[in-house]
Amino acid sequence: MALRTHTCGELRKSDVGQAVQLAGWVHAYRDHGEIVFVDLRDRAGRTQMVFDPESGKELCEQAARLRREDVVSITGTVSERTGGVNPKMPTGEIEVMATGLEVLNKAEAPPILPDDQAGEAAEEHRLRYRYLDLRSQKMQHIIGTRHRVLQLMRSYLAERGFWEIETPFLCRSTPEGARDYLVPSRIQAGRFYALPQSPQLFKQILMASGCDKYMQIVRCFRDEDPRADRQAEFTQLDIEMSFVEQQDVMDLMAGLYSAVWQEVLGVEIGEIPVMAYADAMERYGIDRPDLRFAVELKDIGDLAGKTDFRVFTEVLKSDDGVVKAICVPGGASMSRKQIDGLAEWAKQQFGAGGVPTCKVGANGTLEAGISKFLGDVAPDLIQRMGANEGDLICFACGTFAMASQVLGELRVKLGRELGLIDESQWKFVWITDFPLLHWNEEEERWDSPHHPFTSPVPEQLEQLESDPGSVLSRAYDLVLNGSEVAGGSIRIHRTDVQQRVFNLLGIDEAEAKAKFHFLLDALRYGCPPHGGIAVGLDRTIMHLTGTDNIRDVIAFPKTLTGMDLMTQAPSEVDPAQLEELHVRVVEEEEGE
RNA sequence: GGGGCGGUAGCUCAAUUGGUUAGAGUACCGGACUGUCGAUCCGGUGGUUGCGGGUUCGAGUCCCGUCCGCCUCGCCA
Numbered sequence: 094m095a096l097r098t099h100t101c102g103e104l105r106k107s108d109v110g111q112a113v114q115l116a117g118w119v120h121a122y123r124d125h126g127e128i129v130f131v132d133l134r135d136r137a138g139r140t141q142m143v144f145d146p147e148s149g150k151e152l153c154e155q156a157a158r159l160r161r162e163d164v165v166s167i168t169g170t171v172s173e174r175t176g177g178v179n180p181k182m183p184t185g186e187i188e189v190m191a192t193g194l195e196v197l198n199k200a201e202a203p204p205i206l207p208d209d210q211a212g213e214a215a216e217e218h219r220l221r222y223r224y225l226d227l228r229s230q231k232m233q234h235i236i237g238t239r240h241r242v243l244q245l246m247r248s249y250l251a252e253r254g255f256w257e258i259e260t261p262f263l264c265r266s267t268p269e270g271a272r273d274y275l276v277p278s279r280i281q282a283g284r285f286y287a288l289p290q291s292p293q294l295f296k297q298i299l300m301a302s303g304c305d306k307y308m309q310i311v312r313c314f315r316d317e318d319p320r321a322d323r324q325a326e327f328t329q330l331d332i333e334m335s336f337v338e339q340q341d342v343m344d345l346m347a348g349l350y351s352a353v354w355q356e357v358l359g360v361e362i363g364e365i366p367v368m369a370y371a372d373a374m375e376r377y378g379i380d381r382p383d384l385r386f387a388v389e390l391k392d393i394g395d396l397a398g399k400t401d402f403r404v405f406t407e408v409l410k411s412d413d414g415v416v417k418a419i420c421v422p423g424g425a426s427m428s429r430k431q432i433d434g435l436a437e438w439a440k441q442q443f444g445a446g447g448v449p450t451c452k453v454g455a456n457g458t459l460e461a462g463i464s465k466f467l468g469d470v471a472p473d474l475i476q477r478m479g480a481n482e483g484d485l486i487c488f489a490c491g492t493f494a495m496a497s498q499v500l501g502e503l504r505v506k507l508g509r510e511l512g513l514i515d516e517s518q519w520k521f522v523w524i525t526d527f528p529l530l531h532w533n534e535e536e537e538r539w540d541s542p543h544h545p546f547t548s549p550v551p552e553q554l555e556q557l558e559s560d561p562g563s564v565l566s567r568a569y570d571l572v573l574n575g576s577e578v579a580g581g582s583i584r585i586h587r588t589d590v591q592q593r594v595f596n597l598l599g600i601d602e603a604e605a606k607a608k609f610h611f612l613l614d615a616l617r618y619g620c621p622p623h624g625g626i627a628v629g630l631d632r633t634i635m636h637l638t639g640t641d642n643i644r645d646v647i648a649f650p651k652t653l654t655g656m657d658l659m660t661q662a663p664s665e666v667d668p669a670q671l672e673e674l675h676v677r678v679v680e681e682e683e684g685e
Numbered sequence: 686g687g688g689g690c691g692g693u694a695g696c697u698c699a700a701u702u703g704g705u706u707a708g709a710g711u712a713c714c715g716g717a718c719u720g721u722c723g724a725u726c727c728g729g730u731g732g733u734u735g736c737g738g739g740u741u742c743g744a745g746u747c748c749c750g751u752c753c754g755c756c757u758c759g760c761c762a
Contacts, residue, residue, distance in 0.1 A: 127719040141722065161712075176720035185722085202713050204695050210723050211697040211711045217754045218696075270762035290762080317761040441688055442758055544762045598762095642755095652754065 096166045102138025106186045108171045116166040119159045129156040141188040142167050148191050162200040168193035220658040235638045255308040260295035271315035277674040288314035296333040300623035301615040307333045319653050322643050333625030339567050357637050369526040378501025383575025384520035386513040390417050390500050402466035408490040416490040419500050420478035421507050424485025425452035445499045449488040453480045522572050529566040538599050543568045547582040578633050581626025588616045
């Protein structure tokens with residue numbers, strides 16, 4: 094009565110002689126007339142089933158009608174392969190001589206085939222027929238890995254005293270941060286819940302609640318435009334701890350990532366270095382440096398000032414003008430067209446003026462590009478950049494932020510395109526000592542780079558009002574190969590400090606009370622010092638499975654326009670539903 | 686909201702400066718074959734070239750619009 098006794102991945106030579114029953118999908122069939130081979134596939138693997146004249150004529154004819162993705166259950170006897178072993182399959186030493194076949198579900202010819210020899214189907218098709226795509230080896234491996242990582246993280250933290258606690262999905266909308274997904278309330282007309290961007294406030298309040306150590310693998314929602322590594326709906330491993338300092342959280346995470354990398358990849362990640370934010374910006378132009386290759390940004394303002402290159406000298410006249418450069422090993426082999434393309438890219442992507450370059454020639458000379466302006470400083474420049482013959486030096490000038498962004502992104506772009514990155518490496522780094530506040534030029538006010546609940550460095554509390562821009566926070570980001578995989582901080586646990594930070598952010602006491610009264614109250618009635626971190630789980634799985642696409646690590650993801658191509662969500666809804674929710678759809682006006 | 690790339694058979698792709706009847710592999714259908722394992726061999730079905738307009742004697746190819754997918758800037762406390 095049972096449909097199977099074994100999976101398609103487990104039979105070995107030692108099982109020869111056993112009567113077995115396997116169930117799965119027809120992955121391939123090879124019909125030789127008198128003898129038919131069927132590769133049967135399930136989650137565990139593939140096993141060759143053989144139908145020959147000894148199996149009976151009727152059975153062979155039945156087997157000959159099998160087609161790809163038919164779902165069948167086959168009984169038979171495990172036997173050693175008489176036609177030679179297949180070293181490509183773990184089950185390649187055996188085959189099952191069929192004695193019975195039941196077609197559980199005949200499949201129509203599927204629009205896409207798992208592991209199609211013609212090549213992987215376009216993502217649009219893979220997403221529409223996700224159940225077919227998920228049958229592929231690649232996707233089964235990713236989903237299985239994701240499962241193992243989740244289990245490992247849960248048990249690792251449970252063993253260390255963490256409680257898994259669920260927090261609400263229907264939440265209060267928060268004023269700052271990303272755009273919220275809103276959920277209209279039926280019972281309270283005109284009011285809305287928001288889906289959580291993260292359980293930030295709840296986990297802090299759990300610390301005030303005496304829960305001490307909290308963890309949750311939780312979905313978060315941010316209504317912003319997606320990217321290759323960003324999805325509106327994503328998963329965090331959320332962690333919060335009481336009575337801890339920054340180092341405690343960092344140590345816990347180092348242990349967790351070591352365990353995961355060891356378990357999944359067999360890789361020892363070693364000690365994770367720490368780099369200050371200012372250092373990262375200065376040397377890599379970005380707060381998530383990719384340390385798999387050595388190229389660094391250098392300030393060459395002093396040298397640029399000695400040249401007659403007006404673009405540089407003009408920039409240096411302003412107070413915050415800088416000139417920086419990177420030396421790209423072997424970059425001189427790029428064509429004129431490719432190099433011109435860099436400037437075009439920088440203009441279009443960042444609104445930069447361009448990317449001046451020059452090539453490093455023999456005997457300490459500079460060639461092409463802006464080399465004719467650099468004659469006097471060439472030796473000093475080559476020395477500072479550590480440049481060798483055949484390298485390309487790329488410059489950027491403007492504000493520190495602009496020059497950093499252009500060269501920081503250019504560094505990564507060229508690193509990839511010229512193969513400078515050692516793909517076999519795992520370069521973790523902690524970025525710390527972030528500024529607590531960031532001046533928003535457009536709106537002329539202070540912003541939180543992290544979030545408004547991040548604690549300032551205690552020693553700098555005095556200068557919070559006098560010199561807000563100089564105050565550092567107790568925040569930390571974990572960066573892996575140039576991507577941010579986790580971020581957290583020690584939180585503010587005192588009402589007065591929280592209110593001072595709110596004030597700086599332009600949230601006065603009345604507004605703070607209206608929007609965050611529960612947090613301020615929780616802090617007031619005895620909240621322990623606490624801190625935590627949130628792990629980008631999807632991104633972590635991307636690294637572990639070697640994909641650069643977040644949709645690959647999510648079973649049912651959405652496209653860049655927020656569509657689920659399988660279910661066709663979002664959809665229009667029945668007017669009666671809208672009425673119940675007190676919601677009316679406004680038609681977009683023409684020409685808007 | 687901006688920039689870029691793409692859409693041709695169920696699927697993966699090709700199609701010269703705009704030029705005859707839009708091809709190949711695979712899937713599917715039929716036939717041959719007792720040891721294959723990406724089986725092989727023979728034959729066949731299958732196309733509104735995303736959609737709508739335009740230029741032209743003639744458009745898969747050029748132009749405009751639009752939809753979809755991907756990459757990206759802005760955005761992402």
